[in-house]
Amino acid sequence: MIYVVGVALYAFLLVTGVILVGPLVVAGRALLLDAELVGRYLALLSDEVRRDRAQKQGPDEEAFRQYFHGPAMRDLTVSCSRATRELPAVVRDTLRATGTNWLTHPAVSRLVAVPFGVLLITGVLVGAVLATAVVALLVLLYALGTVLLQGLSRVAAQVLRATDRGVLRVRELHNGMLCPHCYERVPYPSYYCPEAGCGRRHNDIRPGRYGILRRRCLCGRRLPTLIMTGGYRLQAVCVHCDSRMSQETGHYPELVVPLIGGTAAGKTQLMAALLMTLETGGTRVTPADGTTEEEYAALRYALTSANHPRATPRALPRAYSVLLGAGRVRRLVHLFDTAGERFTNREDTDALRYAAAARTFVFVLDPLSVPAFWDGLSPARRAGIDRSLASRVPPDLVFQQAVQAVRHMGAPLGRSRLAVAISKLDLIEDSGLLDGVRTDDSEAAGEWLTRELGLGNLVRSMRHEFRDTRIFFTASIALGEAETHPSLRPLLAWCFGGEGRRVFRG
Ligand SMILES: Nc1nc2c(ncn2[C@@H]2O[C@H](COP(=O)(O)OP(=O)(O)OP(=O)(O)O)[C@@H](O)[C@H]2O)c(=O)[nH]1
Ligand SMILES: [Mg+2]
Ligand SMILES: [Zn+2]
Ligand SMILES: [Zn+2]
Incomplete structure (x- = not known):
């Protein structure tokens, strides 16, 4: 009889307990895990973002890619693949620990421990699902933001390039600048990095995927991306013959x-x-x-x-x-x-x-x-002029040719x-x-x-x-x-x- 009453009482307490505190325990555990997982995801994302940028350069230029043109997406995919490896491991560890502490080796009576453990495990599972959704949302936002900012920076780059072209047109340099070595017209020179001991060559410094207002040379030095914002102070290099062009090329109108x-x-x-x-x-x-x-x-x-x-x-x-x-x-x-x-x-x-x-x-x-000049002179005057200074080429011949x-x-x-x-x-x-x-x-x-x-x-x-x-x-x-x-x-x-x-x- 006592036994029956005991079971009934336990069942009653169990049901009321589960109904009253169950949701709180599940929700609490779920939120805790959710916060932990999202926190971990953010930590590993920022870890990736701050990782050595030297690996993020473009293949065709000696400069680092502008963040939204490549590195951002790379950070995102790397952090995603790390998250799919590391976050489930956290969930697995949590489940294992909960099982050990509350189901297999509880510190208190199993009558209390097992129902509590089941609630906790439910909480962990709910938290994992929730965290997956939140992380997926964050990834989506990051990707959208990257695409948006990349688009904006493309537009900005085009606007700046157009302005630069306008400035060159005002200076009558829109057909190019003259290379004093090979005499070809250089539409836009290449530039050497001015950092001592670097001297890397930047083939196209104009705004684009390597930077909008400035770009960063692989040596770390920041360079202007436009002639009008200071590019003319760099050493310009001819794109035809690789020789150094005049100082301040591009800054002033030219006259040949x-x-x-x-x-x-x-x-x-x-x-x-x-x-x-x-x-x-x-x-x-x-x-x-x-x-x-x-x-x-x-x-x-x-x-x-x-x-x-x-x-x-x-x-x-x-x-x-x-x-x-x-x-x-x-x-x-x-x-x-x-x-x-x-x-x-x-x-x-x-x-x-x-x-x-x-x-x-x-x-x-x-x-x-001109022979006629000498013919017109009196012998005395002829003798007075140093004939060794005379050119021997008839001017009309030179002119025609x-x-x-x-x-x-x-x-x-x-x-x-x-x-x-x-x-x-x-x-x-x-x-x-x-x-x-x-x-x-x-x-x-x-x-x-x-x-x-x-x-x-x-x-x-x-x-x-x-x-x-x-x-x-x-x-x-x-x-x-x-x-x-x-x-x-x-x-x-x-x-x-x-x-x-x-x-x-x-
Ligand atoms: N007195 C005097 N001598 C001149 C004048 N212009 C040139 N000369 C002399 O004429 C010679 C030839 O002058 P350059 O200037 O070397 O001639 P160039 O046309 O450059 O000759 P290339 O370089 O050989 O094609 C030199 O001995 C000059 O000193 C001038 O106006 N007055
Ligand atoms: Mg000469
Ligand atoms: Zn040249
Ligand atoms: Zn450099």
Whole structure:
């Protein structure tokens, strides 16, 4: 009897207990486990996110991928696969521990322990299901967020690229920047990482999957992604020949001025004298690369000490690139001083590719190279001029061949301007041939070439080929340390008067 009452009482207590506290126990256990599992998932996700980024670089660039372009999804999949391995293990361990503590080896009577254990195990199972749902939701949100931010960053990158293109267009660089070594147009240079000891090359720094405003080089250094946000301060590299381009390439409008003329016509000396005239006239002249700096220093020294420049080596047709002007009003000017023989050797004229970018040409005409000049001199005056300084190439021959070659390179001569510099004015001033000739007047100079030197055909053909032709008498000499011959200023003013007006106050 007692036994029956006992069983009935136990059953009653069991049922009321399960009904009253059962849900609380199940729910409590479930929430506890849920929190633990979700916590673990978040921990391992953040663990993955913070893991060494060196493994997350792209295959094609020496930079880290921007987070939402690759690494985010990678973090997500790795954390998912870790979660599917690690979280069930937690559930298994919890179940095993609960079974041991409450079912097989309980510390209290089984009458109490077993029902309690069953409640706990139910709680663990419910918690596991709940946690699966929550983690799945988190994964989904993370993936959605990644896709959304990736889309946004794509849009931002396109907008920035378009703005950059606009800025380049304003600077008239939308057709590319000139490489002073191979003379090709570079639409967008590559860049070297400026970090000491790194020097990795970044082929396309523009905004994209490696960064929007900045990208991170594999060495850790952050680089700007646009010319306008500071890319111009990096060392630009030509994408055609891998040579280093001028400093601040892309930051200023460019101007290409080829000097054309036969061997020893006076091109190199004229170029040096023009630069010195700019400098002494108050325009800031900053060499845009090391070679220009060295050679200009040497040429300037030769000018002021009345030495003669060495003949320009045939192997080195390269630009003297200088930044003219100060502040925002600057121009990157490439003066091309090509060895004279390049204009007369047919197979050599390939090196004149740069001319395609030019709209102003300077033709250096050495009057001493024309036999008619010497014929017109009295024997005494003839003896007074150092004939060793004369070019031996007929100017009309050089002109015809240069025009042909330059046109072949695609230069629109009909839309270009030609400055003719009759060189060595200082040598011929007292020859008598210039008596009564206004040396500062283009028309008079043209007439003089026609009448005295018999170059009427050449003058006509110059005026015919170019949109605008102006003839100057020039002496490429320095008058002391800080002054050049006054004949150089009108030539400069005219050359930079069209395209480069803002940098030169004539
Ligand atoms: N007095 C005087 N000498 C000049 C002038 N221009 C050039 N010369 C001299 O003429 C010679 C040839 O001048 P360059 O400037 O080397 O001639 P280039 O056209 O560069 O010749 P290549 O480099 O061989 O094609 C040098 O001895 C110069 O010093 C000038 O205006 N006045
Ligand atoms: Mg030369
Ligand atoms: Zn190049
Ligand atoms: Zn680097």
